[in-house]
Amino acid sequence: xxxxxLYPERTMTDALANNRINxxxxxxxxxxxxELHFGRAAARLNISQPPLSMQIKELEExxxxxxxxxxxxxxxxxxxxxxxxxxxxxxxxxxxQSLNYVRQIGRSENLHIxxxxxxxxxxxxxxxxxxxxxxxxxxxxxxxxxxxQHQQIDALRARTIDIxxxxxxxxxxxxxxxxxxxxxxxxxxxxxxxxxxxxxxSVPLTALATRPLISLSFEQSDFAxxxxxxxxxxxxxxxxxxxxxxxxxxxxxxSAGMGLSLLPETCGLIHWPGVRFLPLAxxxxxxxxxxxxxxxxxxxxxxxxxxxxxxxxxxSGRERG
Numbered sequence: 001x002x003x004x005x006l007y008p009e010r011t012m013t014d015a016l017a018n019n020r021i022n023x024x025x026x027x028x029x030x031x032x033x034x035e036l037h038f039g040r041a042a043a044r045l046n047i048s049q050p051p052l053s054m055q056i057k058e059l060e061e062x063x064x065x066x067x068x069x070x071x072x073x074x075x076x077x078x079x080x081x082x083x084x085x086x087x088x089x090x091x092x093x094x095x096x097q098s099l100n101y102v103r104q105i106g107r108s109e110n111l112h113i114x115x116x117x118x119x120x121x122x123x124x125x126x127x128x129x130x131x132x133x134x135x136x137x138x139x140x141x142x143x144x145x146x147x148x149q150h151q152q153i154d155a156l157r158a159r160t161i162d163i164x165x166x167x168x169x170x171x172x173x174x175x176x177x178x179x180x181x182x183x184x185x186x187x188x189x190x191x192x193x194x195x196x197x198x199x200x201x202s203v204p205l206t207a208l209a210t211r212p213l214i215s216l217s218f219e220q221s222d223f224a225x226x227x228x229x230x231x232x233x234x235x236x237x238x239x240x241x242x243x244x245x246x247x248x249x250x251x252x253x254x255s256a257g258m259g260l261s262l263l264p265e266t267c268g269l270i271h272w273p274g275v276r277f278l279p280l281a282x283x284x285x286x287x288x289x290x291x292x293x294x295x296x297x298x299x300x301x302x303x304x305x306x307x308x309x310x311x312x313x314x315x316s317g318r319e320r321g
Contacts, residue, residue: 100159116152116161124266133307148220164291182308187284188265204281209236212259
């Protein structure tokens with residue numbers, strides 16, 4: 001049997017006071033807690049400084065505790081402020097994810113799919129499969145957002161995209177993220193068209209041991225780091241002289257004679273002047289995977305994933321509208 005509160009009047013007063021705290025007040029507090037400067041926080045919130053100061057003052061009065069120590073030279077969080085910042089970060093993150101989840105459900109009901117994609121994926125069969133799916137399901141709309149691999153995972157968790165198209169040597173292993181192989185592809189070597197390696201029918205990885213290499217960014221792509229590890233397994237540390245975000249940038253540097261680049265073979269469809277793509281003697285996969293948040297897929301999303309795999313069963317009449 002639960003005991004009654006020692007101070008029922010105070011409990012009721014606290015509850016009424018808490019009800020006066022809104023999301024805006026928490027966002028204002030979060031901005032100031034991160035900036036620790038009223039001017040910068042106000043500019044970040046796109047407001048003037050007085051409303052921010054007033055909101056913080058009201059929040060402190062409601063909670064009956066000081067959240068910031070203010071001097072003429074600096075602003076610092078109190079112990080209570082530090083605790084509140086941790087809780088506010090958690091609350092606002094959960095709130096945003098919940099609201100985005102509702103939007104995601106609305107997109108599905110409106111037959112719209114938002115796709116996060118790595119740019120190189122569109123040079124193969126994927127775009128053809130997307131067009132085929134659209135032709136068989138004219139009531140369904142899809143839109144693309146070009147995102148790095150790491151950005152895709154963040155967007156899936158935030159529910160701002162419905163599905164991601166990612167490229168990995170190995171399937172992505174992420175908590176609460178599921179994946180499905182949708183296309184087999186391989187790595188090829190991009191070289192200047194007058195490079196001596198063009199005399200070979202296929203290039204062993206060890207032939208790259210002393211050659212300058214142009215890599216996709218490690219910060220943006222686990223795929224790039226896995227290619228680095230593949231070279232290490234072959235017995236050498238690759239001499240990476242440039243890291244870039246896009247395959248087109250890598251091809252421009254290859255064309256200028258700045259180095260060689262390991263890229264998905266479908267990037268050869270770009271037909272960059274002065275660049276040839278050579279097969280590798282040891283097959284290195286660059287397979288494409290569809291990724292989504294781990295939850296039961298709607299009929300729309302199930303059909304879409306099958307379409308990405310090259311199977312295009314049309315949706316039911318109810319789903320097509």
